[in-house]
Amino acid sequence: MTTGYEARIAALRGAVRGRVLGRDDAGFARAALGWSVGVPQRPVAVVEVADAADAAALVRHARTAGLTLAAQPSGHGATTALDGTVIVRTGRLRAITVDPEAGTARVGAGASCAELLAVAGAHGLTFPAGSSPAVSVAGYTLGGGIGWYGRSRGPASASVRALEIVDAEGAARTVTAAADPELFFALCGGGGDHALVTALEVALFPAPALYGGRIVWPAERTADVLDAFAKTTATAPEELSLWLSLMVVPPLPDVPEFLHGKSIVALDSAYLGGADEAAELLAAFAAIDGVIMDTRGPLPPAELGAICAEPTDPMPSLHRGELVTDPEAVFALLRDLADSGGVLPLAFVQLRHLGGAYTRVDAGACGPFDEPYLLSMMGVTPGEEIAAAVRARIASLVEAARPHVSGRKPFTFLAGGESTSAAFTPTTLARLRAAKRAHDPNSLFRSNHPVLN
Numbered sequence: 001m002t003t004g005y006e007a008r009i010a011a012l013r014g015a016v017r018g019r020v021l022g023r024d025d026a027g028f029a030r031a032a033l034g035w036s037v038g039v040p041q042r043p044v045a046v047v048e049v050a051d052a053a054d055a056a057a058l059v060r061h062a063r064t065a066g067l068t069l070a071a072q073p074s075g076h077g078a079t080t081a082l083d084g085t086v087i088v089r090t091g092r093l094r095a096i097t098v099d100p101e102a103g104t105a106r107v108g109a110g111a112s113c114a115e116l117l118a119v120a121g122a123h124g125l126t127f128p129a130g131s132s133p134a135v136s137v138a139g140y141t142l143g144g145g146i147g148w149y150g151r152s153r154g155p156a157s158a159s160v161r162a163l164e165i166v167d168a169e170g171a172a173r174t175v176t177a178a179a180d181p182e183l184f185f186a187l188c189g190g191g192g193d194h195a196l197v198t199a200l201e202v203a204l205f206p207a208p209a210l211y212g213g214r215i216v217w218p219a220e221r222t223a224d225v226l227d228a229f230a231k232t233t234a235t236a237p238e239e240l241s242l243w244l245s246l247m248v249v250p251p252l253p254d255v256p257e258f259l260h261g262k263s264i265v266a267l268d269s270a271y272l273g274g275a276d277e278a279a280e281l282l283a284a285f286a287a288i289d290g291v292i293m294d295t296r297g298p299l300p301p302a303e304l305g306a307i308c309a310e311p312t313d314p315m316p317s318l319h320r321g322e323l324v325t326d327p328e329a330v331f332a333l334l335r336d337l338a339d340s341g342g343v344l345p346l347a348f349v350q351l352r353h354l355g356g357a358y359t360r361v362d363a364g365a366c367g368p369f370d371e372p373y374l375l376s377m378m379g380v381t382p383g384e385e386i387a388a389a390v391r392a393r394i395a396s397l398v399e400a401a402r403p404h405v406s407g408r409k410p411f412t413f414l415a416g417g418e419s420t421s422a423a424f425t426p427t428t429l430a431r432l433r434a435a436k437r438a439h440d441p442n443s444l445f446r447s448n449h450p451v452l453n
């Protein structure tokens with residue numbers, strides 16, 4: 001006899017052309033997980049839509065069948081908020097076309113930042129991508145997107161010109177700031193809780209020269225590197241972005257073996273300009289001896305992801321972000337952390353310099369951010385014992401930092417279980433909630449951090 005669940009999956013299969021995996025199908029357990037495989041997502045089904053028309057067919061079916069849809073292109077932002085939903089994979093919506101005259105790109109909702117950087121780079125253009133090339137343009141940009149170039153361009157959501165969506169009625173349409181200001185505002189940085197996006201039109205910008213890379217010192221140099229970081233970021237032009245990390249180097253194949261397991265302090269830099277000016281701007285770091293590795297050099301814009309060389313294969317991890325209001329106190333905290341044995345069991349603790357355009361650019365629901373630095377931390381969690389240790393370390397660091405942070409964090413840095421009220425100002429949250437009630441009154445769509453929670 002067919003169960004109610006089996007009948008619902010059969011109806012779903014009848015409604016869409018893409019692959020549908022239900023709980024009883026081989027491969028469902030893996031398909032239900034995102035890139036952050038440590039998050040035990042429990043959807044009722046996973047649907048890989050075939051194209052934009054299929055996405056619209058799925059939404060129309062979900063309306064009548066009472067299903068909730070959660071778009072998740074790759075799942076770097078996996079959370080248990082997606083439990084009970086149908087996870088929508090957009091991996092087949094990958095087309096990217098660049099209009100070099102207009103300086104824009106139309107990007108399918110499944111395309112990755114690496115793919116966009118490569119296609120745009122061929123035209124001498126680029127996009128304000130973040131540290132990981134593997135995240136999707138959609139997931140990163142709909143959540144705001146704090147990346148390289150943000151100091152001169154603002155969050156990635158400031159680049160959005162138009163969004164092709166399927167709305168809660170199942171209608172495919174294009175949303176622009178002029179035609180639909182509140183929905184556009186909500187989708188640009190609000191996290192994707194208001195519609196199913198099938199493609200984004202984003203502004204690109206010319207990147208004639210890019211100079212960047214990572215300098216690594218042993219952790220014993222942390223105080224000197226922090227001093228140089230404080231001094232350099234105080235006067236840095238907006239074309240220069242600096243991120244400082246205390247790390248334990250992971251034993252990854254791309255990382256030189258002599259560094260495996262070593263406690264280090266790393267300075268990552270990206271400069272929109274040439275080598276000579278970059279060297280001048282980083283003069284304070286040149287005086288610090290003991291450099292273990294220096295990967296800086298001219299970079300093709302498409303190689304932006306190489307600066308941090310973050311892992312691209314799925315992994316279990318826990319993370320946390322905090323916007324810093326008292327930098328001196330947080331620098332002191334990092335100094336103490338290095339002096340007292342380093343970041344273990346975390347993989348890294350990082351400070352990103354913000355300022356510049358982050359303080360003023362209209363990027364929809366994301367920002368502006370007055371806090372000058374973003375503190376973030378992450379630990380890899382292959383088992384429950386290590387996960388407990390990572391959780392405890394994050395909690396103690398956050399407690400120590402509490403008087404020196406605003407309590408707010410960018411949406412894309414919200415940890416699982418954190419509420420959207422930690423990411424948005426009360427005014428922005430009220431606008432996001434009003435837009436949700438107006439455009440998705442039955443909560444057909446659910447993001448990884450729903451705005452009504």
Ligand SMILES: Cc1cc2nc3c(=O)[nH]c(=O)nc-3n(C[C@H](O)[C@H](O)[C@H](O)COP(=O)(O)OP(=O)(O)OC[C@H]3O[C@@H](n4cnc5c(N)ncnc54)[C@H](O)[C@@H]3O)c2cc1C
Binds near residue numbers: 077090109129311410
């Ligand atoms: C290694 C690593 C590095 C990172 N670096 C940065 C960084 O430098 N800067 C930064 O800002 N963030 C960073 N993040 C966070 C990351 O940007 C977010 O987790 C982002 O959401 C990931 O993109 P994704 O493709 O994996 O999104 P997913 O986790 O797949 O999706 C996230 C959310 O986006 C929404 N969404 C995605 N696609 C659609 C769609 N088509 N329609 C409607 N809503 C949609 C949904 O609400 C979904 O839950 C990083 C995360 C990791 C794990």
